[in-house]
Amino acid sequence: MRQKDILIEKRGEIGFLILNHPETGNLLNEELFNRISRTLEELNVDDEVRLIIIKGAGDNFCMGGDVARIVTLDKLEARNFFLSLVEMYKTFHKIDKPSIAMVYGYATGGGMGVALSCDLIVASEDARFGSTAINAGLFCLNTSGVMLPRIVGGKKALEMGLTGDLVSAQEAKRLGIVNKVVPKEMLEPATMALAQKILSKNPVAIVMGRRNFYNCADMEYDKGLEHSAEIFALLAATDEAKKRMRAFLEKRKPSYKQVGRK
Numbered sequence: 696m697r698q699k700d701i702l703i704e705k706r707g708e709i710g711f712l713i714l715n716h717p718e719t720g721n722l723l724n725e726e727l728f729n730r731i732s733r734t735l736e737e738l739n740v741d742d743e744v745r746l747i748i749i750k751g752a753g754d755n756f757c758m759g760g761d762v763a764r765i766v767t768l769d770k771l772e773a774r775n776f777f778l779s780l781v782e783m784y785k786t787f788h789k790i791d792k793p794s795i796a797m798v799y800g801y802a803t804g805g806g807m808g809v810a811l812s813c814d815l816i817v818a819s820e821d822a823r824f825g826s827t828a829i830n831a832g833l834f835c836l837n838t839s840g841v842m843l844p845r846i847v848g849g850k851k852a853l854e855m856g857l858t859g860d861l862v863s864a865q866e867a868k869r870l871g872i873v874n875k876v877v878p879k880e881m882l883e884p885a886t887m888a889l890a891q892k893i894l895s896k897n898p899v900a901i902v903m904g905r906r907n908f909y910n911c912a913d914m915e916y917d918k919g920l921e922h923s924a925e926i927f928a929l930l931a932a933t934d935e936a937k938k939r940m941r942a943f944l945e946k947r948k949p950s951y952k953q954v955g956r957k
Contacts, residue, residue, distance in 0.1 A: 696762070699715055700715055700727060701713065701714065701727070702752070705743065708743065708745040708746060709746050709887070709894075710738045710739065710741065710746070711747075711748050711750060712735065712747055712749050713749075713752055714749075714750070714751040714752060714756075714757055715752040717751070717754065717755070718757070720753070720754075720758030720800075721751040721756065722761040723757065723806070723809075728779040729782075729783075731783050731786075731809075732783045735747065735787065735790055735794075736786065738790075744792065745792060745893055745894055746792055746793050746794070746890050746893060747790075747792055747793070747794045747796065747883045748795050748796075748887075749796050749810075751793070754800045755799070755800030755802075755886050756799060756800055756801065756802040756809075756846055757801075757802060757803075757835050758804065759805040759827065760780070760804055760805040762833075764776075765849070780837070783809075783812075784808055784812045784844045787812035787813060792902075793815070793893055793901060794812075794814050794815045795815045795890060796809065796813035796818060797813070797846055797875070797883065797886045798810055798816055798817070798818040799819040799822050800821065800823070801823050801825075802822065802825075802827070803817075803824065803825045803837070804828050804835055805828050806824065807824050807825060808837050808838045809903075811838060812842075816867075816872065816874055816875075817874060817885055818882075819864065819879040820876060820877070820878055821864070822864040822873075822876075823862065823864070824861065824867045824872060825859060825861040825862060825894055826843065826852075829857060829858070829859040830859040833940060834856060839851075839856025843855060845912075846872055847870045863915065874889075875889065897936060898935070899935045899936060900935075900936060900939075903930045904930070906926075907922070907926045910922065
């Protein structure tokens with residue numbers, strides 16, 4: 696593993712996590728899973744960073760797990776490999792900072808899982824998504840079995856997993872996988888514009904609202920509503936929320952103050 700297989704760049708309050716192995720299509724292995732998780736955790740405690748953008752170097756976002764590595768693993772090693780993959784996926788939701796996947800080229804297999812783990816996805820028109828492990832004799836159990844059914848429904852998720860077919864960026868948007876599709880030359884400006892729009896909002900509301908979103912995902916409907924009401928009450932009572940509500944009522948922009956992670 697090269698020392699710079701992951702790069703970090705900072706632009707104001709935005710931190711970029713860049714997968715930097717372009718000659719392989721940014722293929723993933725267990726060491727990289729762990730390093731991505733650690734990098735996300737480092738960015739999460741960096742008070743200069745309020746939002747994280749994930750991108751791949753070269754022509755592709757990420758073409759998934761390294762099959763040449765997986766084929767060498769025994770049962771225990773394979774278990775550790777895929778548990779490390781899952782821990783990486785989970786880290787995206789454990790941190791308090793929003794993440795946006797900036798996708799061009801291929802986002803397939805575990806690479807599609809990385810994109811789906813981000814809160815939002817902006818894709819270029821040439822982007823392609825797929826649960827493609829079936830083409831290598833495996834199956835995208837995480838993406839097709841857990842992630843995609845919650846977005847596209849069971850039938851479509853299973854079709855994607857069983858066929859390994861690629862989905863265009865526009866089709867991915869229609870299915871609800873992607874938030875925005877733009878020409879390739881506009882991908883970074885569009886992603887940055889979305890990031891800046893989010894950063895202009897109440898940072899306390901972003902942290903609490905996002906956390907509540909994921910906490911409620913597996914709750915029963917009534918419990919989710921009740922939990923959300925409790926969090927809403929806490930949020931509405933914060934100084935930052937009151938300041939912004941007053942600005943809203945007075946039809947003026949609230950004064951901006953950077954808020955670090957609490």
